[in-house]
Amino acid sequence: MSDGIEITVTAVTKRGARLALRVPAGITVLRGEVHDAIATSNAAAANTSVEEPRKGTEA
Amino acid sequence: MIIKGTRFGTISFDENRIITIAKGLVGFSSETRFVFLEPPPGRTVAWLQSVDTPDLAFPVLAGEAFGANYPTPGAVELGRRAQLSTPGATASNFTTLVVVASRGVPSQRIANLLAPIVVNVDTRCGAQIVLDPEMYSAATPFELETPTIPAPAPQHLLSQVSHAESVSP
Numbered sequence: 001m002s003d004g005i006e007i008t009v010t011a012v013t014k015r016g017a018r019l020a021l022r023v024p025a026g027i028t029v030l031r032g033e034v035h036d037a038i039a040t041s042n043a044a045a046a047n048t049s050v051e052e053p054r055k056g057t058e059a
Numbered sequence: 060m061i062i063k064g065t066r067f068g069t070i071s072f073d074e075n076r077i078i079t080i081a082k083g084l085v086g087f088s089s090e091t092r093f094v095f096l097e098p099p100p101g102r103t104v105a106w107l108q109s110v111d112t113p114d115l116a117f118p119v120l121a122g123e124a125f126g127a128n129y130p131t132p133g134a135v136e137l138g139r140r141a142q143l144s145t146p147g148a149t150a151s152n153f154t155t156l157v158v159v160a161s162r163g164v165p166s167q168r169i170a171n172l173l174a175p176i177v178v179n180v181d182t183r184c185g186a187q188i189v190l191d192p193e194m195y196s197a198a199t200p201f202e203l204e205t206p207t208i209p210a211p212a213p214q215h216l217l218s219q220v221s222h223a224e225s226v227s228p
Contacts, residue, residue: 037197039086041171045117045160
């Protein structure tokens with residue numbers, strides 16, 4: 001795959017396949033649900049009004 | 060530089076105060092340049108204002124506000140993992156910011172303890188780093204007034220992370 005990411009099938013059983021993932025240093029691999037939880041939290045923050053500073057006068 | 064946004068009005072700042080988060084935030088990968096807006100007097104929440112999207116800003120608290128053991132592992136190790144380290148870097152070379160939000164009715168404050176933003180204050184480079192999902196949540200409820208979660212130290216952040224030089228209407 002791109003960016004030096006390698007996926008290897010290490011075993012195949014009746015229940016499914018076992019995969020090994022090799023990624024270069026500095027690349028983070030997230031489970032889908034973890035990624036989605038963080039993205040949702042970031043999006044909520046971007047739209048939040050937590051302790052809003054007074055516009056145009058403070059920052 | 061000048062940012063004209065809907066949230067804070069006009070913000071002017073030196074380019075050398077920009078914090079670069081090369082990979083962006085999770086879900087916001089194209090947002091890589093921010094300025095740190097310190098909390099106004101009497102308030103505790105600071106903001107990471109996008110340089111390139113004026114209407115986008117993320118409220119943040121200092122990681123210290125969530126306890127002496129947060130984050131685990133510490134900022135030096137997280138900086139190393141994110142390739143933010145410089146030779147001889149110690150904890151004083153990093154600061155940790157936690158993205159916070161409010162949600163629901165009545166409003167509940169939540170903190171994304173799962174993915175703090177670690178900034179090397181010398182290089183002004185940062186990254187949103189994902190911690191152990193078994194230890195931390197992306198939506199941890201908290202109260203600003205709770206004594207066990209003290210306000211961040213604005214002066215500490217101010218001295219180490221960039222902030223807006225001035226704001227005018």
